[in-house]
Amino acid sequence: MTKDKHQALIENFEKEVSLNEVEKEIIRDYFHFFTIQKKKDLLRSGDICNYTFFILKGCTRSFNIDEKGIERIQNFGFENYWVGDLLSLFTGEPSSLTIETIEHSQILKIHKDDLENLYNEVPQLERFFRILYQKAYVSSLKRLNKMVQFSASENYNQLIKEQPNLLQRVPLAYIASYLGIAPESLSRIRRNS
Amino acid sequence: MTKDKHQALIENFEKEVSLNEVEKEIIRDYFHFFTIQKKKDLLRSGDICNYTFFILKGCTRSFNIDEKGIERIQNFGFENYWVGDLLSLFTGEPSSLTIETIEHSQILKIHKDDLENLYNEVPQLERFFRILYQKAYVSSLKRLNKMVQFSASENYNQLIKEQPNLLQRVPLAYIASYLGIAPESLSRIRRNS
DNA sequence: CGATTTTCTTAACATAGGTTAAGTCAATTT
DNA sequence: AAATTGACTTAACCTATGTTAAGAAAATCG
Structure with missing residues (x-):
């Protein structure tokens, strides 16, 4: 019995939407597994963010360099977190974020074009990601409130x-x-x- | 020749999507015009935000009261701005925001249920509002960056x-x-x- | 193992913004 | 016109965080 590298991902989807075996298999095909050492980049500032990452094991930080040259960490990623730069992903413009591993990590990634294809094959996921993006918006508003108040x-x-x-x-x-x-x-x- | 109260709204949509005369008429039916004095509330903290507002004339501020009892203005609204509380609109939960007019204002509003119906009748608007919500997310991230840096x-x-x-x-x-x-x-x- | 580098802490001083209280000016009310 | 109110400013003092520099502790390297 081989260990299913996509198990945590499937479970993450199933918190919001239902999936049959065929759909799960499609998902397994689209998401690619890789491991990466600590202190390595998933995304580099200036590059276009073409991938969405799902962390199976390990941890990441997303930061930009501000106008005074200081690293500003926007968020951390841990097991079962989604990381990437939504702004760059939405707009296709170069990202201002660098995403770097803090620990040796195991990660699944999907290309944005594949994600579009996946939406067609497993339409429930469109809902999943809409909710995910709304949550990202909500957490950005909450963080802003905290910083000010x-x-x-x-x-x-x-x-x-x-x-x-x-x-x-x-x-x-x-x-x-x-x-x-x-x-x-x-x-x-x-x-x- | 009567003045079209919905003209600025239609033009706002047409910056992103194309509309024929039938569709414009549908839009005119769904968006309700009203005027409101200065210092009056469009939304009151604790209420569920059921409407999305489009400002034709005048100006608004959206604020919440923080845990120290201080009013924190999140944003201002002016001519051709959309205001409302996306969080409350998305989740159906009570809003923490109060939206108040700063000047005597002319406003168009649409109920969230009507907006769903409108999406069915004029599907291009789904795209329009997706873009609008993404922009709201982007501007929230930008403001957070500014406040920190x-x-x-x-x-x-x-x-x-x-x-x-x-x-x-x-x-x-x-x-x-x-x-x-x-x-x-x-x-x-x-x-x- | 000792040496080196990285991470974290401490201290002294500087600065931005908060707090409190009073004062000015313009607009509004009586 | 006098009184009141609201909007904004000023000043004195306070506090949180920044900056610079040094040192301690922990992790990593040779």
């Missing part, structure tokens, strides 16, 4: 409350970048918590 | 450069709220610019 200290404490595992998997400097503060400031915040 | 002063100066008319139409206290700072801080920033 809470202090870095409040945001840090809420973050580790919601995702305590974060501390064990990503360096503090990345968390500081995600919170929009200097690593030194995060140290100070941690001391006073 | 620039100082209030930089954001203020860029804002009035991009929308110089803002100063003539909305009180400074609203602009401060939009920038996420106290009105006193905006005064200081303006003095030092």
